[in-house]
Amino acid sequence: MRYVVYGAGGIGGGIGAELQRHGYEVVLIARGDHLERMRRQGLTLRTPAGSETLPVHAVGHPSEIEFRDDDVVILAMKSQDTEAALEDLYATAGPSVPVLCAQNGVENERRAARRFERVYGTLVFMPATYLEPGVVLVHCDPLRGVLDSGRYPHGTDALLETVCADLEASGFSARPDPAIMRLKYRKLLGNLGNAVQAVCGLDAPVGDLLRALRAEAHACYEAADIDCATAEELDTRVSILRETKIEGEARAGSSTWQSVTRGQGTVETDYLNGEVVLLGALHGVATPANRILQQLAEQGAREGLQPGWMTPDEILDRASPGAGAPPAGGDGAGG
Template sequence: MRIAILGAGGVGGYFGARLAAAGCEVTFVARGRHLEAMRNHGLRIESPLGNLALENVKAVRDISEVGKVDLVFVTVKLWDTEDVAKSLVPVVAQGAAVVSFQNSVQKDEVLSKYLPKESIVAGVCYIAAAIGEPGVIVHTGMQQKLAFGEYDGTRSARVVELYDACSKAGIDVEISDDPRRLIWEKFVFVVGLSAITSAVRKPVGVVLENPKTRKLLLDVMREVVAVGQAKGVAIPDDFAQRQLSLADAFSPTATSSMHNDLERGNRLELPWLSGDVADMGAQVNVPTPCNRVIADILSPYALGA
């Protein structure tokens, strides 16, 4: 497959490198020192599942330099989604499909404002990875999975082709016949972990050991479940409790990318996480006091230091 990775950070860099090593024709769209490092020295993956060094990396500054591709991975920060959607119009016009692996339940709605709905494949990723230094992606933990599917539940040729490419690359992969539910289920956990680690300013181990913050994490996730159910998503009633049990299996030092961004003084994805839950809750008459308070408390930091 010819794949463009739009956003070569932890998610895009890791999965793009694995696919390139397995024979896919991958082009990374990146910026700054990370782009220059990939051009000059290649891309290196450090992972407990095996390190990888790509010496000859095709890396460009803008999607317009990519040329004709079969598929585009969107892995940029959420505030860039609208600009990315606009930039993809000519690429999609040449036949490319688009799959976003961002942590938002409204990402594909934003993309579909500018792109044909039939060009969009629903996607979810599960991985803890980040840029360790320019040209180096550091993967922590053993999880590295992509799940995707057509919104109508069909097993299309493009979905099967991507599945086969991922399998060949050694990526854990799943084709879902209900990807909207998968997106919402991941959203439950991402919102909870992001909100509580950022509000407490500590990793998950500290949160879970304290009875009050543990209960707060559960309440934050329960609100997301309630909003999703009100919007017609078939999330089980006990899903938040199950996710809390999942968090207990995490390393106590694990945290969220939003907490990392907060600590570094970077811009936060807050408006698309707890902020979005609170806004959607108001639209469907579901109370979301925990998410609203966390969104308000963190709002002075939303644009970075």
């Protein structure tokens, strides 16, 4: 079996590197300086156990790959990039290639299922950092992360059993789960805070804002009758992980914070907080905190505002009854 990892940043690069280190055939799809650095110098994987630079097969587009019957695609790009990636993948690989969505949120599986015959949701718990081209950090040892997967919308199959076994052999905990979306909906509640870090910074007092965001989400889940795993279920599953310091490296913020810090210009908040906003619109639930944060995160990424340009209290004030929409410009931005 060959693994095509589409989106070789922190998560995709870490998964692909560990699969290759353990003897599996891997192709990475990346872009920009990251792709060029990997082509010239390989992919450097830094973990608490040390640093290793791997010669990797890296390409910039699916059309550069001659797809085979034994290929499995692992999607690991940010959700705002999924649609274009699926179009390119479908045009090159066709509808029968298996696709695992190792991504935040719950929208990627829906979009993949419109085109591909075998789609799988993957729960990703993997503390990874990608800030420097050609370098990926995974802050976990000895296991690198939890990568449970299930057939979308539900079920498992023989292929998934093999994929999970390969990931287990590569340093991950990976179990087939026929109801994987229950866990992904639970993880989404945690991901609602990703944009908070991107707007407010890493050290802001965010407790009240996080509670407001999650209260809205819980109300939406109840109104939509969404089957969501309990906090205890998810906590028990990921309790086997041990986040560990990498010598000489600080642990970065959320993936959204990393996107803003790299100056990427876009964030995936539309598919995290925006998922709650959509559910609220469909089921008559007010979601002002998630809506305001979604707008602010997009504004900050678009205008190149670094984390810390607005406080949690300012966001809550804007989400309060009678408050106006966020401004079109960047007032409130700090240094």
